[in-house]
Amino acid sequence: MSNSTVDAADVLVIGAGAAGAALTWSLAKRGLKVLCLEQGDWVNDEDIPKNHADWEVRGRHYWNPSPGKRRGPADYPVTNLGDNPVDVYMYSSVGGSAIGYGGHFWRFQPSDFVAKTQDGFGVDWPIRYENLVPYYELNEKMMGVSGVGGDPVSPGRHGVALPPVPIGQMGDRWIEGFDRLGWYYWAQSQAILSRDYKGRPACANRGFCAFGCPSGALALPSNTYWPEALSYGARLKQKSRVREIVVDATGRATGARYYDEDGQVHEARATTVVICGNGVGTPRLLLMSKSSKFPDGLANSSGQVGKNFMPHVQTMVIARFEEPTDADQGAWGATVASRHFYETDPANDHKRGFTMAAMRGYSPLNTALATAPWGIDHHSTLEHHLNHEATIWVCGDDAPEEHNRVELDTENVDAFGLPGVKTYYTLSENSKRLGAHGVRRATELAYAAGADSVRTTGFDSILGWHLLGTARMGSDPANSVVNADNRAHDVPNLYIVDGSSFATGGAVNPTHTIQALALRAAEKIWEARNS
Template structure:
């Protein structure tokens, strides 16, 4: 893979995939997508002796393509590593057009490891209330599972990924100690703690999928910072350096540069495989007893809607009309604080300081339902700081010197109610290199989300000044940050208003499982990767149990 082709991974495993697997005509379980969910499913099943083949549209990432391994890492990060497929336009991408009153700047990667290759490693569990927001608050819909159903899988994932953090959070249920101690919070972490304590607000050490100490053959974080630009040391825990090596050792096959055109069904309506283009553009068919789609909240509805037939003219598993609906990107923004003294923002894990769910639950005194998390972090990278604060011309250097390494950010992430008009649709006017449709996303903030977002900005601004900031600027909601792509094939008990059941099996299609962020019933107000993987591990158990019940 060349640098121009896309994204990177902290551990080069090029060649670990089974290129001959393209010729495999059938398998027990076919997994589509090698990201956070696909890796966990493949790992869990392959270790039990199940024959697993995974088709991944992207490729492995070579160490040489990690931006942070180069002096011009920020320039690289804005081009071939850009989180937005519309800006990156790599050969593994497909067109994405973002519309609506508040368009989402969709961030996703096609690569082994999926969108996690460009994440910062924030690793939250959901709260028990997140699964019952309709019953508790009249908000959204209830999940058909509870927090307790995921606890054993959260625990497995924390050990497997190598999560650093601190048990004992007084706002969360009891839990075992995390795999590793917290990553260092640095100078700015102590400032944020001062702010929280002045205001009397709760805070806690941020859990990170970043190694604070050596773990399972990988070395600890060396504090290079700005983790989303890649981690040359391999301390950032990714599906590609945790789950995939073990899954491949256990016998799983991973076929890269495999662009799936449709999921197929047999005469009885049972999922039985997929049609895809291999690395040479040859159309291939693979049969499977079970098909698991792990394509994220954009790619999964795209594939389902492309998989039409006489039985499913509106798209596979879409009798409810809910495929692509209820798009949940979270109510996200950044409040950026300027401090008179240096913040050492360039040292340490970008998100690895302290965080708070002080305003997470519904409060009857608020004018909105549900709440938000605040993650008090380090500041932006030099080029991003310059582009935001120091226009070219006279005064450029003075402005940059004023802001650079004197800033820190508070990321606000609010709960987002599922609404049918927020959606993902096929775009037949903008095709990929194989003639397959791109997608259009439509998103508009609800009145509740607008009020919740305004409240989050207000509280984050208070925190910034309490921590010693002398000025604050806000990114706002134009456009919506698009890291979290959820809800577009949601889980539920009623086949008329959901796509999959509590086991992630499609209501309409036996043998078809949908396991990624698209299956979220509601979005909660924290980063979803940990929960996506916990759900995937649970779904793998259900697939195993169903196979042995036959």
């Protein structure tokens, strides 16, 4: 294989997901020549499971969020190890892993940025909540966020672009439970349209959003940022598998070498390089980009690349009700949620806290597989549970720990011979106690809302929706990978902008904060080029 072409740009972006889309849009709008390389492809209407009657079967095969189970042409091997292996969920596509998300759109709390100083937990970020507020606001307008302003635990968020999507009868039932317990709750902010907005239609309430949104009401990078970025002149190359970041003798990044779908090697050159590959893909690429200048992997003088892997302490508490729950009607995650137990409480046996998102129930096939094994009682058991359940998602903070990590796996390679990855994850004692507390409180809420029984998915396999911390942000180059502007300490023109840069993970879905960081990093790149 030989280099067949060399392409040039002002900025090279690797990864077309939530961060890559927002950053590309921001820089292209300013007039820079931006080239984005994406390992996957666009998702067309035919590929969306919800456009087909057998959508649940499709959701377990080519749409499966786990690359180890999906094994699509754009995937690479992922092996999950440790005492509590993470079931890593990620998609290689234009839009990244957001193509399979539910659209929960939280901001971080101010305390998330100072958890070390305030609570002796993890590390402090080198930025504060106030630094992200204008970018949160911009992202909410770009994506089209539905919700209710004035949330007392979300400082400075006075308005939301659109009113909340309907919470349905289960939303009312969950509110009754919260009221009985005297716990704070708020309407869940969603990146889902409650009204027509910027050419996209309002949600049609077809449910189970993670199986694809046929109407486009669910905000994705592919239907928000990318159309505008391309109209500003940005270029996007799909099916482009980057094998290494190239550096010169001085240690500056000059671009990247990548394979096209036919296995031909190409080179893209730029004066600024940005990696937006997620908390697994980014450390993989950095560790693959070894050279005489960077023998331990690019930007890895601290030894922190791949370390401090944080997927959150996540589980589901599933409540069964005697009456039907209309689980299939409305956006799956869009009812009410609570950060009542979010902050550190000295009365607890753990530091930091968790979020509870009270939602609708599971889809039919998932319900059957979890509750109704084949046999004489299959149908009666399924009828007992199907459309009689609703879910409380518990998401807890977990501290950055070096033993939780991502490493290259040279024994399992992708279609082009590039190494896969191994993830290692073990719940800390703090995380175990925090998770147990979250399950107890969610169970309490379920019964307060009128449930007659409760089951939980536990922590035997950690939900891998959120991949954070593996190239973390910090002020000290000795224990972090990027600085407060998302620029690599070791490489003056390399930026790392995705969930890997999180210093701590908070206890909420990270997509909104990932995009806010990307918009801020784009502004810092622009300022650096013009200084």
